[in-house]
Amino acid sequence: MGGVFVAQTPLRRSRLSEPLAVGVVALAAVLAVLWGMSIGYTDVDVVGAFVVPVVLIAFTLPLLSRSRWLREEGLVGIAAVALVAKFIGSYLRYLVAYFVYSGNDSGRYHRAGVGIAEEYLDGQRSLISLWPTATGTQFIEELNGVVALLTGRSILASFMVFSWLSFLGLLGFVAASRRAVPGIRLRGYAMAVFFLPSMVFWPSSLGKDAWMVFGMGMMAVGVARLLTGSVGGSVWLLAGGYSTAVVRPHVTALLLAGLAFGYVGRHGGTGRRPAYAASFVVIALLTALASAQAAESLPGFDGGLSGV
Numbered sequence: 001m002g003g004v005f006v007a008q009t010p011l012r013r014s015r016l017s018e019p020l021a022v023g024v025v026a027l028a029a030v031l032a033v034l035w036g037m038s039i040g041y042t043d044v045d046v047v048g049a050f051v052v053p054v055v056l057i058a059f060t061l062p063l064l065s066r067s068r069w070l071r072e073e074g075l076v077g078i079a080a081v082a083l084v085a086k087f088i089g090s091y092l093r094y095l096v097a098y099f100v101y102s103g104n105d106s107g108r109y110h111r112a113g114v115g116i117a118e119e120y121l122d123g124q125r126s127l128i129s130l131w132p133t134a135t136g137t138q139f140i141e142e143l144n145g146v147v148a149l150l151t152g153r154s155i156l157a158s159f160m161v162f163s164w165l166s167f168l169g170l171l172g173f174v175a176a177s178r179r180a181v182p183g184i185r186l187r188g189y190a191m192a193v194f195f196l197p198s199m200v201f202w203p204s205s206l207g208k209d210a211w212m213v214f215g216m217g218m219m220a221v222g223v224a225r226l227l228t229g230s231v232g233g234s235v236w237l238l239a240g241g242y243s244t245a246v247v248r249p250h251v252t253a254l255l256l257a258g259l260a261f262g263y264v265g266r267h268g269g270t271g272r273r274p275a276y277a278a279s280f281v282v283i284a285l286l287t288a289l290a291s292a293q294a295a296e297s298l299p300g301f302d303g304g305l306s307g308v
Contacts, residue, residue, distance in 0.1 A: 020030045022077075025085050027205050032095075053087045059300025069178060073186055082194035083167055089200035090163035094156050098207065106206040107245065108137075109144045110155040114147025117153075135246045140208055155206065162210035166203040169210075170194055172217025172240075180224035188212045208247050215243030223259050 061080055070076045097104045119125040132142035144158055151157035173192045193199065203209040218240030225233025237259075245252040 009181070022081055025081050025088065028085070029088050032092050036095050036099070038090070039095065041095055041099055045154050045156045047152060048154040048158075048160060049091065052151055052154070052157040052160045056160065057083060057087075060164070069175065073178065073190075075174070075187065075190055076192065078187070078190055079126050079171065081172070082190075083164075085142055085195060085200055086163045086167045086204055087160055090159045091156075092200055093205040094159050095161075098109070104205075104207075106155065106159070109140050109206050110148075110158060112141035113144030113148040113158065114153050115282050116142060118149035120145070120149050134248075137208075140206075140211060144206060158206040159204070162206050163204035165214040166199075166210040169203075169213035169217030170199060172221045174219035176217075176224035179221075180227050190233040212244055212251065215240045215247075216251070218243060219252075219255050223255075223262065226259075 022284045049285045060083055064070055064076050064079050064083075067076070070079055082181050097106060116125065120127065120130075132146075132148055134142055147158050151161065171195050173193050174186070177184055177189055178186050199213075203213045220240070222233040222235070222237025222240055225236060227233075241252055241256070244255070
């Protein structure tokens, strides 16, 4: 009887909390629209406010529902609600930036991105060179050029795409904690990560914040896998390390330092040695990349990170 009760408790808690989360997010959406109308946002950008979020939701929800670990932890519904919450946060971020204040750096990224998209359409840029090759601020501009090419001239659409990327990063944080922190109350942690106001709002706009959360989420997955003996974590660490280093190399260096401390405090085991060996190679490569990028941004260097 005791075992049955324990097994049923998480299920009952899941049924109680997910409808509440859905209701709160739905209410937030209504209030966000009403607030936008009250401050003068009456000419709604249909593509940015509705079409792009709906497409991203339709693409992401099946992936969430097929995720084995999300199903095992009963987090599919929470993750789905969190995705919608991120889009609401992106909408609010846009309203605050352009209707409460007079804009922010996203305007620069948008103008540059639209110009780059037009260059692709005019044949001035080859589609082979879609992936950004610049660093720092210019990396985000070139990346938004790809986004603008797919979504049109809508700055709100770019906000939504970058918000979606940051959601994937948050998902990576939860996945990493599940793997690397035994005994963690994963549901509570996920609720905190997904719905913390600062995470719903700030990294939900066109800019570096969203991209950095995306990259750090990949790095977190890589670190968790490596510390638990999975060689495949090197791929995640390399991808996330590259993503963060091209924008904020000093943050990459700090994350790698955290990984180094993790190795110092790890519990040994012969079965994990291959993963450690592979990860040290990745750490060395990422450290060299981050150091080179950081050096270019110092006074006296003509690097591409002067705008960071």
